[in-house]
Each structure stands twice: as C-alpha cells, then as structure tokens.
Amino acid sequence: MVDKNFQRCLLSIFGAVIVTVFVVFNFPNPLSERAELLQCATNSAWCTSKNRILRHPTDAVLRHDHTSDVPHHPLDPLTIQEMNKVQKVIESFFNKSAYAVHSLVLEEPDKEVVLKWRKGDEPPPRIASVIARAAGKNYILTVDVESGAVAEQDTSHISGYPLVTMEDMESTIRAPLASAQFNRTIVERGVDPNDVACLPFSPGWFGKAEDGRRLVKLECFTIKDTINFYMRPIEGIIVITDLDTKEIIEIVDKGKHIPIPKGTGSDYRLAADNSAIIKLPNPISMEQPNGPNFVIEDNHLVKWANWEFHLKADPRAGVIISGAKIQDPVTGVVRNVMYKGFTSELFVPYMDPEEAWYFKTYMDAGEYGFGLQSLSLDPLNDCPRNAKYMDAVFAAADGKPYVRPNIICIFERYAGDAAWRHTEPAVVIGQEVREARPKVSLVARFVATLANYDYIVDWEFHADGLIHAKVSLTGMVIVKGTSYVNTNQVNDSEDMYGTLLSDNIVGVVHDHFINFYLDMDIDGTDNSFVNVHLQREYTKNNAPRRSYMKVNKTVAKTEKEAQIKLKLYDPSEFHVINPNKQTKVGNSVGYKLVPSGGTAASMLDPEDMPQKRAAFTNNQIWVTRYNKSEQWSGGLFAYQSHGDDTLQVWSDRDRAIENTDIVLWYTLGFHHVPCQEDFPIMPTVSSGFDMKPVNFFERNPILRIAPYVEKDLPICKATASA
Template sequence: MSKFWHGTALAVSLSFMASSALASATHPLDGMTKEEYTIVVKTLKTADKLSDDGLFPLIEIVEPSKDFVLSWKKGEKIPRTARAVIKDGGKFYDATIDLNAEKLLSHDVAAGQGMILFDEFIGAMGLALSDERMIASLAKRGLTPDDVFCLPLTAGNFGVKEDQGRRLLKAPCYMNPTGSNFYALPIEGLFSVIDLNKNEVIDVVDIEVVPLPKDGWGYTDAEIEARYGLRKKNKPTIITQPSGNNITIENSVISWDMWRFHIRTDKRPGVVLSQIEVNDQAKWRSVLYQANLSEVFVPYMDPSEAWQWRTYMDSGEYGFGLFMSPLRPKVDCPAYATYMPARIHSDRGEAIEIPDAICIFERPKMAPAWRHFEIFAQSEISQIPAEGRAATELVVRYASEVGNYDYLIDYVFNEDGKINVQVGATGLDAVKGVAAVDVKSPTAEQDTRYGTLIAPNLVAPNHDHFFNFRFDFDVDGRDNTFFETKLVAQELPKESKRRSIWKPVMTWPKTEDVAKYRVNPSDPAMYHVGNMNVESGLGHKPHYMIMSENGVAYSPLDVENDMPIKRNAYIDYTYWVTPHDPKQRYAGGEFAF
C-alpha cells in the first residue's frame, strides 16, 4: 500500500525456557530464531564490536523489502538480516548483521538510547537502597533498607538541557509486601534519581513524610476470603469444540474461514501480523500488509514533584514483547484455545521463549451474523421460519504485564470481513500514599485533587492510556488511496415535504498535513482506504472503512508546550495518514527512552 494510518484509542525475571525455535525461518517475515540470536552475538564479537559487558536493548529481524516479500514463493531462499541496538561502554550503537553470511554489515553510533535493560533495572534497585541519603530518609519513617524495595521507573524527557545525554531512572520505594500485592504500601514523598551511565544515585528527593498505609491489599482468593469472604460461585458456563477447531497453523501462517495471515513476536510491539488476506472463493485478496502496536503512552495527571514525571511510553521504553506473559487456560483464554510461544531475547542476546504467550481461538458471538423473519410469509397454509446465520469470530490474543498493569490486546477476525482491534487494561492501580483514611478526613479534599481515594491512605491518581496502532493497508493490492466521506446536510426544494436529508460527500487529502482526523460524533464522517484501480462486478472500487468504536478519540492536553505530551503528539488526532515508509514504524519515535 502507498499509505498507512495511525489510530489512537483510548519478581523481575527472565527465567522462561530456552528457545525451541525452528532452526531456520520458513517465511521472509518470520521473527528471529534461536540460532540467529546466537549468530548476532558471535558476529559482533568476531568483529570486535561487542565487549564482555555489552548488552542488547533490542535485537530484531530487518524485514526484506515489500517487493521481495510479495513476490517470494514458498521454498525460495530467504534473505535474513538482523538489527541490534547495543549498549557498550556507556554508549549505544546500531548494527546490522547478515545472518546467512554471518557478516557485520554496519555498526554506527545510535541515534538515541535503547529500551530499558533488566540488568539496568536490577542494578538500579540495589543502588537506590545503598545510598546514605536514602537510608537516612527511610530512618525518618522508622524503616531500614531491609524493610523496603525500590522500583526504578523511566523518568521521562522534559527537554532539560543538563539531562540531555543522561540515562535517568527515578525510583520510588515501597514497604515489602505482606502478601501478593507489591504496590499497596508506597513510601510517598521519597524517591531516588539514578544516572545509569554513571551507575550512581545523583539525587534523593525527600519531599515530606506521609503516613504509611497499613493494609497489604492482597488479591489472591485466600487473601480476599480472609478479608471479606468470597461470593458464591456461579454454575459454570462452558463452550466446547467436540469436533476440534477450524484453525490451521503452518509454521508462522494461520488460516481460518476466509482469513489467512502471518504472525510473529518482536520485543517492542509484541505481536506483529502481516500479509492479512481474505479468500472470496475465487482467489486470495490482500487487506493489510502489516498491523502492530505502535506505542502506548501513559501520562499521570498529578503535578506533584513525586508524580509529574510519570509519563511512561510502555512500548517504546519498556517493550510490550519483552513483558508478554504466559496465558492461563480458563482465565485468560478458553480451555480449548490453541497456544503459541513468544520468542524474544535476554540482555545478553540469548534466545528466550515465553510459553503460551499467544492464544488463538474461535468464539461464538452469541448473536446472528445475519437474520430475517418475514411477517408476510406467515399464513395458516404455510409458515417460513426466521432465517439466519450464527456468527463466529477468530481471536488472536496476547497479554503484556508492564509494572502494575496487565494489558490484553485482541486482533479479532470476523466472517463478514471485519477486523477489530480490542484493548483491555487490568491488573493493579498505581497508588499514591496520602494522610486521608476516608473522604471525611481533614486532608481528603487536598489529597484527592488529582485522584480518587480507593482505600485508607491510598489514592489512585488520574491518568490516561493512549494506544496507537500502525496499519499498512494493501486493499486488493499496493496502490491504495485514502479518502474521507462526510455526511453533509442538503436542503431540499420547497415543493418537497422533507426539508433536509444528508448525503455522502467524498474528499481526498493531498498532503500528510491535511490527512489527520479527529473522530467527532457531532460531525459524522467515514474514513476509507481502497484501491481505485480495481472494480467489483458492479463497478465499485474495493475499500475498507476505518471505524473507532469506542475510547477517547484524541486528547485535550497541550501538545505544543507540555514536553511529554509533545513527544507523543500523535494523541492530538485519532487518525494520521502518511505515505508508507518502512523506517517510520513507531509513533513515539524509533528511540523512545
């Protein structure tokens, strides 16, 4: 396609099993194999471009050109190139490696800083608690380092001159959990500032002593039962597939009903779907060349010193693929679902396989795909019953646990040709310690200016989750056009008994600056991507309509003067349509840290 669009909606361990990946790729868009990760490390070491202390924020496959992928035939040789972002000697490098030839193609200073590393995260936890200033601040609160843990978080970028080139984390602390909940006992008004390049704490910010929460608010069945008791369990609702499912998986290609697509996982976006096609019983027809998460922006709306910097880019800074977690049958997915692993890498460049990280399943919609009951077909002589078709859909799901939040992303394929992207957020609230124990407390009004009191001494601060997805449309081929259809009121002639109707009026944006849109129900419009060079049997041009079904369409925040918002200015519009550029993959930038 010539254009894609962005739609905005509203125990740290890598102890997973060693990868049992395929020995070689079977498709040009396949993710990295275990052997290929090994080749990356070996090639860089052989070229003397990786020291023993070198770490990898990112290793990913470099996709072949779209021309090659679309002309490739099964069994033909596949070019394999990897990109590696390396942290070595306090600097970041960007390298490409020919995996087939085991040859270093390029090695340059990176244009920015790579994602957070587990090695940095764990090291920062220890640094925070070893600083004498932190130890003294804890003592003011009757605590010792043995009583607490500190949670390093990305510090955001506010355009501060002296921070440029630094690699900063800020680490608020919590009392050690009394049960399952690691976030219920914040030590409010206290955090460390850590410079990862210097490997030292450069500041400890002690604002004020805030009363410490007392309840650990565990979330397991046993903990909830001890606190409140459990509700009576309902009789189970069970969906089964006694004859098996209708899903075909051949290596990395999934087929179901009229659909076929390629699937892989990458460390930053998580699941990447490619070459999404539909079969019209005569031939396979392309719909999307690629679909993936582009960025997740989570700005908190508390201006206090301990919270105003919390403006996380959960995909670009942390990695949705990195934090994918195993899915549980009967909880995360139906018992009958089919599961696939996710393949990523450790800081050292070793292959890591997360088991059961993706589930794929059919789901009855419990509603008709189509029905009709004809009242005029009912008589004493004959009766024609209602005619209809039960609707079923295919779901591709993964979950990413970034800190206290668990995100679930579904790609849903329907029998009528629709594709839905559905996002859910669950997990635990990020909480702020306060003095108020209820809304009648003397400090309650002050404590809840920017959040809601959800428990004694705990406020959940206001915040947003902006999800941005990248879709590269190839509707019936690559030569696609975007157009907008507005519903415009038309005044009717005086002789008409109607005074007005609406009619569709199409417009074609000529530049990127024009091709950005805010969905507004009071100003109805439809947005389309289609191929004007192809005709249906009736002479129509095939196209897909882009629809925002729910969620916040765009943000009221200041994208000009608020630096974290400016870095994520894509939230200012619902849709951005741009000419296709394979290097422009992420709305938050290639280097988001």
C-alpha cells in the first residue's frame, strides 16, 4: 500500500524547504542566523504552509531552540551544530566539487561503550556516519565531529544505491515536461500539461535494464478538479529517467485507450463538502488535567511508570527505541529488555505484471527513508489531546540540517480496558471480592506518508512489561486507470489485478511487509532463542484421554535453526531468554514474541528478483548474531539492490547464536485486496505483535497497581461549543 515514488517527489521539495521552515519558525534567534540556515525565500509556498501548521496551539509542545541542542546521551542524534561541522568537513572532503549527502546520522558508539555509560559520564566521542554520492560513486564515510577526521569505507562490493534524496526527487519530478514526446502524449490524452504531476517511483532491479545507472520511473497524474490526484492516473505512461544525469531514457505509453478517471468524490478534505459532515454531538476525549505521568529527560530519554527508553527520530527508520529498561517491582533493579528496536525495512509488491506496474515492489525505508517521509502530526486527530511531540533534525542533500517539527508523539493511553480483574462470590471465602485494575499504557507514535500511503507506527509500553508494536495503514490506495465502469463489462478470462473501486478505477492487489529489528538484551547481552514447540502427544495404556499437547523446548544453536515460518498446525512460542539468569524457582528469564494478526507471508517466487531483494520476507522470524553493521534487512543500499546484502544472506552464514548477543527480526505482513471502502481514502487497518515477559518477573509485576477511584478522576465540563 505504499507508493514511495510520489512521496519522494513531494518530499524532495519538502526536504529542501523544511530547512527554511525550521529557521523561520523554530528559532527565536536573530533573523540573520535563520537566513543562513534555511532558504525560505526560495521555497515560500512551503514556508507558508508550514507557518500555518506551526500556529496550531499544541505545536509548541516540546518545541525548543534546536540550534543550541547539545548531546546528553551517547545515542542522541547529531545536533544542528554537529551536523553543520560535519557538513563543512564533507564539503572539504569532496573538494568543493558536486556531491549529495544521502544520509547523515550519528554513528552510534559500540554497544559496550553505550552500556557502560552512566548519566554524568563524559559522553563518548561523537562520530557522524555519512552516505554520499559524488561523480557517480557511492561513499560511506565516518567523520569525527570534534577532529573532522574522515574515514572512508570501500563500497565497491555492494550493489545498489543509497536512498534517493529529496533533491533527487525534486529534480526529476518535472523532468518529463521537458520532453516534447511526453507533452504530445499527454495532450493526446486530453490533459493540459499544466495539470500534470509526475511521481518518481523506484524501478527495483530486474537485471540489465536497471544495471549501472541510477534510475527512476515516473508515473503521471492530473491534478485537475481534485486534490486527490492519486485517483486520476494517466494510466500506462512511464517515464524512465536517469537520476544522476536527469536524462529521459524511455517513455513507455501503453494506456492510450484508457480514460483518465474523473476523480469525482475523491476529495477527502473537511472543506471539500461541508454540507455533509457527520459529527457525534457529544465529544469524548482522553483527559489528563494534571499532565502526563512521563518525563522526557534531555530531549530523548522517556521515563514512564516502570519503563525508561531512549527515543529519537531517524531519517531511514522513522523512530528508534533504544535501551528499553524496566524496573523490577520486587527488587527495584532497572533491568535491560531491548537494546534497540526499529522498523528496518518495508516491502510493498504490487501484484500486476503489466509494464507500468510490474516493477512496483517498493522497499520504503531503504529506497526513500521512512523517517524522511514524515510530516507534522495533527495534534488532536493523529494523536490524542494529552500527547507531547518530538521533532526531527535531518540533513538535506547539501549536508545541512533542518528540523521537521512534531513528527513523533508520545502519550499515555487509557482505552477503558482492564489490566487484570477477578470477581469472587462470597460462597467460599466468606466475602465477595471484585478487583479490577485499569490498563494504562504509554505510546510513542510516528507516521510516515509514502506518497499515497500513510503508515502509523506505534510502540506501546505496558506496565506489565509488555511491548506492543503496531503498524496501521491508511491514506490512499494507489490505483490503476481502466476503461471499465462496471464489472459486467469485464470478460471472465480477464484479470484486472484488482478491484473496480469506482468509475475507471482499479485498486491493484498488493502486500505490505514491515520488518522489525529487535535487539533484545534480556538482563544482559548474552541471550538464546528458544523454540517452545507445542506438539501432540499420545497417552498410553488405553487411558480415557487419548491425546494432549506437550511442550518441547529447543534452543537454536545457529542462525539457520532460527529461520522460522509460523505454522498454525505445528505451533510454537518463540522465546528470547537469558540462559545465565533464572528466577527463584529456576526458570530462565525471558521475553516471547507474540504475533497478533498481520502474519501474511510473501506469495512471490523465492527466486523472483523483488523477493530476493526483500528476502527478509522469506521467513517471519529470524535470529542473527549481533553485528553492528547488520541493521537494514533489505541491504544498506536498497535502491536497485541485487539482494546480495539482505537478512537472508547474513542468516545463511549460520553463525552460532546460543548464549551470545543476538538480534530478533520479525516481519509483519498484510495482504491487501482493495475494496470500495478504500476509496477515496482508506479506513485505518492495523496489526502488530507483542514482546511479552515470560518468566522475566517472579510474578505479575502489576499485582499491586491501584484501581481507579472516583475521587481521583478529573472534573470535566462541556465547552460552550459542544
């Protein structure tokens, strides 16, 4: 459900512009300094729109002057000052010749350094990790922020390209209009070239055609009569363009006979049709008049109830959770649970083999940057009223920093559910017991908009130790133009590769896979992965009961033993344990992975190129030996990658994974056969998984939480307008 190409284009412009926005609206500094950082003048449309957003009353929450940010924690992202230093080093490294920065982030210190660090310690040396291109070559550099020393890593053995920059997208989005052939085609289709908008889609890699040059495939739409131009594709036209030279390589046009859908009823804005607004008369709200129960120390360290974790935006992953620890209610000790967790890669293959569609097999994080594709959240509708917000500082293609405000929200949730409960009539114990406890959790939310699609990623922390990761899909289904306006026009033998959603609009069948990197460190780095297999066992001696389900635990010795496909009829639980630490009664402490829906598996042939490139979807669960460089399950250079640097490749090395530092990987999957309800904008669909303590605590860790009593709850009255 993600067409990143379009998003790329939009955000390429956005990327260049947001720097400006940042300066103009975020800094209480002199104007001269602002002007140096951001070029608002050249991007006034953006500045204006961002200006509007920033006026929203709750946008100011957590806002502060990022120019004076200093790192407090070894994992804090690079600050504006640090990025500016690094930018000068890069400029000088490339000797003032043309270059583009594709990524500029903190090179996280080695794990042992981070684990040893304590608040108040001297921070470890700050190193920047830079991915850049210059003169047609990929560069991986590390820059010592203080000394400016640069180290270069050999990239010649790695296929593919780094994620496209906003500037890449911006520079190609208008390229087709420079072609007379393209303009002719468009006019023949009855579209005014002034109404054309093209979106840059990643081409994948299928061999020769994509070899040796960085390509983009542009697909075009008309923006006439609706803001929801996604519903008005100029079907069948693909403009293949070289991202480095900007040269148009080929214009494919297979859609001459296909009318452009009219886009009727596709505008989803409130303002589009005020007469038809449906509103529940009595508002319902999550209220917390005393403020939240969490604090965010030093901009990134979130502390709530028994949890603490480091939270930051990342241009590629969206958000990164680090050092998630929970306090043991019995001993008071703060215990390690997860060293690092993030969405490592996505895979969104469309199921249409035709020429304008077959290559649509996106890997959003590695091709476009899941974090780069975010926009500020709507403070009352993306997140509840009690949320606090966090900004991102990202680098533009010139290496200079910009701020993207409010792309993460953090809030406590109470949804009316019980954390535990029991009622006991008085019969046995002489008194009736009715004990129930409210379930309150903490959510860290991030939303990426990949052109048409919106991905909402929630990390939810529960006081009972459970971490729930959830991905919700909404936004627009990318559609295909068709000549049909009714299914009765379709020949039985014809495959539309999707559902007729509206006149001349087909929602093409596709999948979404989201792969999570979960570096679990249960009470320390040395952990094991245990397959807790549930198998049918037969009783003996003509017992009345013939069969039962028996638990059989197997510790995975090597990576291949931990390549797991979920099996409903041959089930297992999947535990990460610390074999060196037991509870009082002798169980190894651990956490288990619990899928909850979203278990769709990839249906592509394993040897199909898109599948090889996204081979992390070959299994649902993987466990690898910790290797700092193995973070991006679709490969470091995912764009046009050949599938030679994937989780499958690493895992096939079959390294020992018993009682050592291991990383768990889990892939959430959705099959999406579109339906008319997805038009023109799709109601949210969610799935997720839990990381759940299993013999981690000696007993229920929330046994002693307090129930709600009336006198503690807020006193609320309706506002005048309600």
